[in-house]
Amino acid sequence: MFVSGVDVGSLTSKAVIMKDDRIVKSVIIKSKARPWESADEVMDMALARAGLDRKDIKNCVGTGYGRDKISFIDEAVSEIACHGRGARWLVPSVRTVIDIGGQDCKAIRLDAKGDMMKFITNDKCASGTGRFLEVMAKVMNLDLDELGEMSARSKQPVTFASACTVWAQADVIQQLNDKVPIEDIAAGVNNAMASRMAILANSIGLENDVCMTGGVAKNNGVVNALEKHLGIRIKRIRREDPQIAGAIGAALFAMEKASGGVI
């Protein structure tokens, strides 16, 4: 029995096809202007790569900010629930999930059974979200991946007077003009991102194990800085790409539903 999860985010869309608690295929694409176009494209790509057809999918759950606009899903489930469930599948011992998305960030606490106890989210301010990194990478003329890797080479990371993306961007432009080494600016950017995220995470209280999901979890500069800010080790997700955690969670909910369970 095949099920699928589709996570339509502001920057990327993810689809996961699962069978018997195992991932058959997963795809990540850049999101289109319309959430339903993203959903169609990413799902069709995953199906094509798995050699499957839409009718082979017993149940499909949608999540992400565009979830209500996806026509082919059987059910929509919140991102918080999906990230919690996905992270639990990726790291069974996880109790705290930190997810940094393209334009939001969340911290989720799970109990021993993996049920969500509490969560906190920021989608009001670009600071501490993937958008912050995106804006900075653009003015620095770097890929997001490059920005992450540069921290390691920095000796003197810069600091920013304000966490605001607008003001930090102006500071970065000034620092570039002042010929500050680019790795020091990159490290400063990653630190700023981590310190903002740490405030959110600390406010719900951390419990081990802590793991990070979302695309930013692949940015070592941010993850290392966040470990320092939190004073805690972040368990790296190795089983699958941390960026598809939400889609995995969605597929797991679809599995539950297809097996006769109630979400």
Place this chain on the structure above:
Amino acid sequence: MITAGCDIGSLTAKAVIMKHGEMLSSEVIRASALPEKSALEVMKLAVEKAGISMDDIEYCVGTGYGRKHIPFMNSTESEIACHGRGAVWQMPSARTVVDIGGQDAKAIRVDEKGNVERYEYNDKCASGTGRFLEIIADSLEIKLDDMGDISGRGSEKLTLSNQCVVFAETEIISLVNEGREIADIICALHQAVANRAASLAKGILLTPDAVMTGGVAKNSGMFAALERALGVKLHRVDNPQINGAIGAALFAIDALELLKKNGETADPAVSGLKIK
């Protein structure tokens, strides 16, 4: 007795020259990257306009974020103090001053002499500051100075759902792509900036009369939006943009009077101005 106030902001530099407490001249220029240069340039223009020479200025107070770099100032005052003082001089009944600057916003409660009783200040978040307007003007390719007039042709049918400048910019681009009227979008933008600035004013217990100062007050759309957001009548002052510089020139009078009382003059070595 001739005094001067110089207000070096992030976007503009302002100078005011006063003689016996009456305004002789004022100037506003676009600030350059170097505050020293902006200060010299704007003061030179104000001096010329007043028909005096730099040497005639007996005392100069600097304010604004670049105040420490003004080469000819005798002393500095905070922007908060200067805006409070300037507003009461311009309108004696003013008790609440809302100032939206290029990269900050403040709400100040003052007494009848213009002394600051309480204030709230935001320079940590670009939302609610002039920068919000500037960024959107850039992305819509319209002039900052034209925004007031453009919003006058629109109505309040749209609301921005994002407070963050970064997210709002994306939202506004989507609205344009959906074919919404630019004038309506600017109206919604003005309201968003005003709501944010008004939330500062609520923190100081808004007391009438309320006035709006800063260059943004010249934007009629912003003025109307702030009045709606505050829920009280908002008063205009004649010179909103030079309000801080007026306050600084008034503080210069106090300082000079104190010096004269003690039989001293301002130290030209400190001021960089030749003072007789």
